[in-house]
Amino acid sequence: MSTKTASHNPRDSKHAALEAADQASRSRGEITPIEHMVKPDDRLIMAHDPYDPRCEKIRALRTELLLRRESIDRANIVALLSPCPGEGRSLLAAELAIAFAQMGRPTLLVDADLRRPQQHVLFGTDNRQGLTQAIEYGVKPQLHTVQGLTRMSVLTAGAVPHNPLELLSSSCFVSMIEDWRDNFEFIVIDTAPVMHFSDGLAVASLVGRVLALSRAQHTPYKDMQDMLRRLAATRSQILGAVISHF
Template identity: 45%
Template sequence: MSLVPGRQFANTEDPAHVAQYLIRYAGLGEDALQAIAELRAREELRFSEAALRLGLVTQADVDAALGASRNLESGRPARAQADAQLVVAHDPFHPHSEQIRVLRTAVLMRQGEAAANVLAVVSSQRGEGRSRLAAELAISCAQLNQPTLLVDADMRNPGLHPLFGLDNARGLANALAETAPPQLHGVNGLPQLSLLTAGRAAGNPLELLSSDALDALLVGWRRRYRHIVFDTPAVASYSDALAVANHAGAALPLARLHRTPTRDWKTLIQRLHSTRARVLGGVLNRI
């Protein structure tokens, strides 16, 4: 590849690793790099600015790259550790792990050939097993050796951070409210899985989750991840999950045996049908 000679960019360089991150996760090929080099030769632009100007990356891509660079400079975010109750992460031969794989296969077949499978796990009430199902489904997707992102969109009663031994100081709420790069956590033993905790919402979570900021994040995430799984709040109490399902485009409803009333299940399905999300069957939790 021949780059444009001449002008040096010493005063217009991105922080370390930003260009490498964008090249890798936005899939910038030789033609794109040549176009960026030519534009930078004409104007004093950073690599990221030139890529944005040319429409080769999104602002969400750049934010993620800047966040990754800051993490490298200041120390990476704490790595997560899957709790023992997330059986699929620890015992692939357990019957429960096989049930999760069967569910994963059914969900992926119903989602078709989309570039990225985005899914919101939803249920009517608290205590129905929503967070565990979202976590184990994401773990199972990552075990396909495909990049997977697990997002806790339950800012009311977040449940993913204790399942992975993390605090909840910063997360999705901060990324949406501050338009800051989200702080993603790697997971020990699962190199293809990333986790975004809920964070602490200063404002109304429904407004945050209904905003264009989540759409902007999803644009970048769809480039980088094959599977994106959202945990959500209880639908009977809040409309947050419906907003997330709208963004995701697909929902997997969950009920718990001997706990979820039939009327609540019917109401849940009716409310999901009022969104743009496809309902991908349903799960009955017997645990």
């Protein structure tokens, strides 16, 4: 059996180097504070117009997911998966997280689409540091708080890496998820399209619970079937399916 010591762990030296670089550039005034308030984009209707009919549908989805909670002492964590690009995963993930946060419970939205991240755009922030860098350097992820939603945190994807699948399959990501389970009541994870990348399947197998999304007049039936077949090979449970019409 091996034991890890701080001095021999390459992650610790990377962490120290990162912190030193961060400290130096902060003292030069180059970096804005790591944890800062972000603002939901106008497209996030859930944050701006709770009476819109779309919001009623998202609240209904929230209720369905609450009814499927595993137990009250485990965080409700769900990965949003869909087969193809442009099916509305990112928007729905953000609005679902907002809906959970509006219940006044600690909620985390994670952008695990490391290929074409979008949550930093939806919350109007830069994307230099995020999930990717936290995994790469083994450091605590930099969460953003959300204006008007005191219980909500957002973790952006960070600058696009060359090895997304490897990062999302790493032990560091596994322990991050465990940490989130202890600190948040609801966690929603945005992913990359399954027919193009296996990243979503890797995330699904780690978090164990999936919401499957398709888009009317857009998602080929065969691709949805294929995604479900591939999901069955992971140990994840499909909590429900959503069809977006837009």
